[in-house]
Amino acid sequence: MDPLRFAIAAVPLAAYLLLVGLVNMRRRPMLVTGANDLAALGAAASGLAFVGPIELFRPAAATEALGDAIWVTLLVLYWLWVSLGVMLARPRLVVYNATSDELRPAVAEAVAQLDPTARWAGDSLVMPNLGIRLHLDGFDLMSNTSLVSSGGKQSLEGWAKLGKAMRRSLRSIETTPNPRSGGFLLAAALLMFLSVWGLAGDPQQVAVALDQLFGF
Template sequence: MSNFDPIRFAIAFVPLAAYLLVMGLTNCRRKPIVTSGASEIFALGLGLTGLVFVGPIELFRPELATAQFLNYIWFVLLALYLLWVTLAAMISRPRLVVYNITPDELRPLLSEAASVVDASFRWAGDCLCLPRIGVQLHIDGFALFRNTSLVSSGPHQSIEGWHRLAKQLRANLRGVSSAPHPPAALLLSAAIVLLIACEMRIYFGTEEQLAEALNELFSFGWQRG
């Protein structure tokens, strides 16, 4: 059975299409949205779950564990992958991502938020230091989708300080609106194309192909048991 049979194709690309759809809708909004870097990593990890499932997880599946645990091995391996994604999100350096706003637009709003949580804040180029709450960051923009990241600078960071800054920044951005951003349609288009491709491959696949794919993917354990 080809690695690109309809079942594997759908498993691989439906989660990715869902991720692109959510990102496209987020970038199409007229309001800036603040999220954490950890949330972004976790969302990307979920979007790549299908590709990992039919790629590394299936390729490096332990044969002994497969024979012993049968089809339950899939749930174990997926749980391990999700735990790894969660760990990667938790140990990543503090970061905030602000969608639908450029660095130049965000800078004065960020200064207002910083003045509330730490009156001793100071700028040094694109770097912002808030010594009282233990936050040091620099601004990094992604022009294509008009998103801006606030990336931690230096090893000594206060998680509580980042939470306070994020909360105040969200409050300051509530009354801000932005113009529509056409490039966000690229994400929506890619998501729709992937979903249609998955549906078409399953729709035009024969019952024998679908049954063989399901049997090969999920029933190997019972056959070996």
């Protein structure tokens, strides 16, 4: 892979790894919605998609007709697919820096405020008044836990209320930073270094790649 295509693929991924590393260095849990989590993954993969399937399956006729505008069209199409995936995904809340055991008291506190009729069954929870059924899905290796919807019929308004209550209850929890955060930061720094080193080290090949992609 030439330096330009490598940089296009690596820089968004490096930015995502940097963000994950910084989040995992925090001493407090951080909650994000499943939609935001999936959108961040889509952004991280955008460079890989650009130099992979987007370039590979770029329509020749459309490229000839639109010129460089074809790239804007294809990237918009990519983000439309990401947006569709976000909208179709099941409701979910993702909590970084908290194992399932650490998170459960905060969930119980939030649930008690919202729905006194809520019932637990192991790691599964039913909140009839809010129209929510979920289960805790812990990824203890990364100290992350997700509240994942169970079943197809869910109240989006109920999930929004649960997210607000969870943010309030998480303010009182303090955890230890994830020791694996350094690995994410190191990987991000390595990808950025290789990208800059490749672009600066072979400007002639970068110019050739620019001409291939955009006709410069």
